[in-house]
Amino acid sequence: MSAIVEAFSRYLPPKVVTNEELSSLMETSDEWIQQRSGIRERRFVDAPTTTSDLAVEAARKTLGALQGKSVDAIIAATLSPDYDFPGIGVLIQAKLDLPTIPAFDLRNQCSGFLYGLELATALVQQEQYERILLVGAEVHSTGLDLSTRGRDIAVLFGDGAGSCVVSREEARATTGTGLRVLRSELHGDGAHAPKLWCEHIGSAHFPHRMDASLIEEGKCFPSMQGRKVFEHAVKRMVEVSLSVLEKEGITPEQIRFVVPHQANARINGLVAEQLGIPGERVSQTITHYGNTTAATIPIGFSHVLEEEEIHQGDYLLSCAFGSGFTWGATLLQAV
Numbered sequence: 001m002s003a004i005v006e007a008f009s010r011y012l013p014p015k016v017v018t019n020e021e022l023s024s025l026m027e028t029s030d031e032w033i034q035q036r037s038g039i040r041e042r043r044f045v046d047a048p049t050t051t052s053d054l055a056v057e058a059a060r061k062t063l064g065a066l067q068g069k070s071v072d073a074i075i076a077a078t079l080s081p082d083y084d085f086p087g088i089g090v091l092i093q094a095k096l097d098l099p100t101i102p103a104f105d106l107r108n109q110c111s112g113f114l115y116g117l118e119l120a121t122a123l124v125q126q127e128q129y130e131r132i133l134l135v136g137a138e139v140h141s142t143g144l145d146l147s148t149r150g151r152d153i154a155v156l157f158g159d160g161a162g163s164c165v166v167s168r169e170e171a172r173a174t175t176g177t178g179l180r181v182l183r184s185e186l187h188g189d190g191a192h193a194p195k196l197w198c199e200h201i202g203s204a205h206f207p208h209r210m211d212a213s214l215i216e217e218g219k220c221f222p223s224m225q226g227r228k229v230f231e232h233a234v235k236r237m238v239e240v241s242l243s244v245l246e247k248e249g250i251t252p253e254q255i256r257f258v259v260p261h262q263a264n265a266r267i268n269g270l271v272a273e274q275l276g277i278p279g280e281r282v283s284q285t286i287t288h289y290g291n292t293t294a295a296t297i298p299i300g301f302s303h304v305l306e307e308e309e310i311h312q313g314d315y316l317l318s319c320a321f322g323s324g325f326t327w328g329a330t331l332l333q334a335v
C-alpha cells in the first residue's frame with residue numbers, strides 16, 4: 001500500500017528583506033552573506049503574524065486543490081510555535097474550521113518535514129487515516145538577535161510555510177503530479193544538541209524557567225557552532241542519501257531532482273558534488289528565502305513541481321539536517 005504526496009503549496013510573507021537592509025542593523029555585508037551562505041534576501045512578517053497564520057495560508061491552497069475532499073489528520077512541524085503550548089497543530093485545525101481531527105506537533109527543526117513525512121506515510125499505510133495535511137511553518141524573524149551579537153545566525157533565517165497532503169494511494173484527491181514515497185530513513189543524535197539550540201525558555205532552568213539574566217545574556221536567541229554544524233550537515237546528508245538510494249537500488253544518476261534542506265548554498269553544493277548530481281538538478285530556494293527550517297522542503301517541492309519538467313517515473317530525493325542533531329532522506333517517485 002503506497003502513500004502519495006500531493007498538492008504542495010507555499011506561502012511566503014510579502015515583505016522582502018535584503019542583505020543590505022540587514023547591514024543597517026548589524027555589522028555584516030551583502031558580500032559576506034552571499035559568499036558564505038548564498039542568500040540574497042529573505043521574507044519577514046511585517047505585522048503581527050503567527051506561525052500558524054503562515055501555516056494556514058499554505059494549507060488553504062493545499063486543501064483548495066483537493067477537489068472537495070478533506071483531510072482526517074494534521075501533522076505540523078515547527079520550531080517557532082505561536083505559544084509555549086499548545087502546539088500549532090490544533091490552532092491550524094481551528095483556523096481552517098476543520099472538524100475535531102487529531103493534530104500532531106513535531107519538534108524536529110530543519111528535519112521536521114521529513115520526520116512528518118515518514119510519520120504520515122506510516123499512518124496512511126496502516127489505514128489509520130486516508131489523507132493527512134502535513135505543514136511546515138516558521139516565523140523566525142521575531143526570534144532572532146538582529147544585532148551584531150547575533151549576526152552569524154540572524155542573516156541565515158527567514159519566515160515562510162509549506163504544505164502538502166499525504167494520501168493513501170486509493171484515496172488520492174488530485175489528478176496532478178503526485179510523489180510516491182519509496183523509502184525514508186531518519187536519524188538523531190542528541191549528544192550534539194548544544195551545537196545548535198535555543199536554551200531559553202525551558203525546564204532546564206531551575207527553579208524558574210523564565211530568567212531575566214538569561215535573556216540579557218542572549219540565551220533566548222538561537223546559538224550555533226557554525227563550522228561544526230556545517231561539517232556534520234554535509235557528511236550526514238550525503239551518508240543518509242546514499243543509504244536510501246542503495247537500499248532502493250537507485251543510483252544518483254537516476255535522480256531527476258534533489259530537494260535538500262536549505263541551510264547554506266555551500267552545504268548543498270558539497271552534498272550535490274559528493275553525490276555526483278549536477279547542481280542544476282538541485283533545488284536552490286535559499287537565495288530568495290534563506291533558511292525557513294521546517295517549511296523549507298515543502299516550499300522547495302512546490303517550486304520544483306511548478307517549474308521543472310517532472311515526468312511520471314522520475315525519482316526525486318529530499319534530504320535534511322538540523323538541530324538535534326536530526327537528519328534524514330526520503331526517496332520519492334513521480335506518479
Ligand SMILES: CC(C)(COP(=O)(O)OP(=O)(O)OC[C@H]1O[C@@H](n2cnc3c(N)ncnc32)[C@H](O)[C@@H]1OP(=O)(O)O)[C@@H](O)C(=O)NCCC(=O)NCCS
Nearest residue numbers: 028029032036110151152155226227229230233263264322
Ligand atoms: C554560519 C556560517 C554561514 C558561517 O560561515 P563560516 O564560513 O563558517 O564563517 P565563520 O563562522 O568561520 O566566521 C568567519 C568570520 O565571519 C564573522 N561573521 C559571522 N557572521 C557574520 C556576518 N553575518 N557578517 C559578517 N561577518 C560575520 C565571524 O565572526 C568570523 O570572524 P573572525 O574570523 O574574525 O572570527 C556557516 O558556518 C554555516 O552555514 N553553518 C551551518 C549552518 C547550518 O547548517 N545550520 C543547520 C541547519 S539550521
